[in-house]
Amino acid sequence: MEAITIRPAQLEDLDAIWEIFHFHLTAGETYPFEAHTPKSACEEYWLGPNVNCFVAQDKTGRVLGMYRVVANQAGRGAHVANASYMVSDAAQGRGIGYLMGKHSLDTARELGFLAMQFNYVVSTNQPAVALWQKLGFSIAGTLPKAYRHEQLGYVDALVMYQLLSDPATWPGKEA
Structure with missing residues (x-):
């Protein structure tokens, strides 16, 4: 596999993030945002306050994908x-999602x-779905016909969940 670096996103990455974001929104297959979502909403979503955003880049510095944790x-x-x-269309199938997931x-x-x-x-x-299950997530629930897919119409959305540590070690009281 090629050398991929994952680093915190910077405002200078916005154009590359926007290109990937806009591609996926236009496709209408994976995200609930409408295709006409403005770049300002992209910036707020990926780079806004309390957002921990990272980009995956190749050795030339080209952004191949991004993730956010909130x-x-x-x-x-x-x-x-x-x-x-999100992974750029050109980088699909190269393991970028797996690296960002881990x-x-x-x-x-x-x-x-x-x-x-x-x-x-x-x-x-x-x-x-397969990637998240490979990384330890389970399907906690199904939301029937909750997503309006561009090509397939109304399809289910899944809620997926993973504990990141043993709850017996968590601070405070357990319910």
Whole structure:
């Protein structure tokens, strides 16, 4: 596999992030954003306050993908991370998603998160579902017909979940 570096995203990465983001939104197969979502919304989503965003780049510095880690909920749910990932069309099938997935789990642990939850994995995105299961996620629930796929119409979305450490070691009281 080629040398891939994962590093914190910078504002200078916005154009590359926008290109990947816009491609996926236009395709309408994996993200709930509409195709006409403005670049300012992309910047807020990936580089906004309280967003831990990272980019994967090749040895030339070209951004191949990005991921973000945020708290899934506030307050009593803030110990659970949420993450989002996108890989450029040109880099699909090269293991970038796997590398970012592993990196994001380590990042979430370093940030003090105790679990990670994906709220909205489109069920027809089988490469993503298989990747998350390979990385230890389980399907916690199915949201029937929750996603309006550009080609297939209404399809299910999945909630996927993984504990990042043994709950017996978690601080505070268990429910």
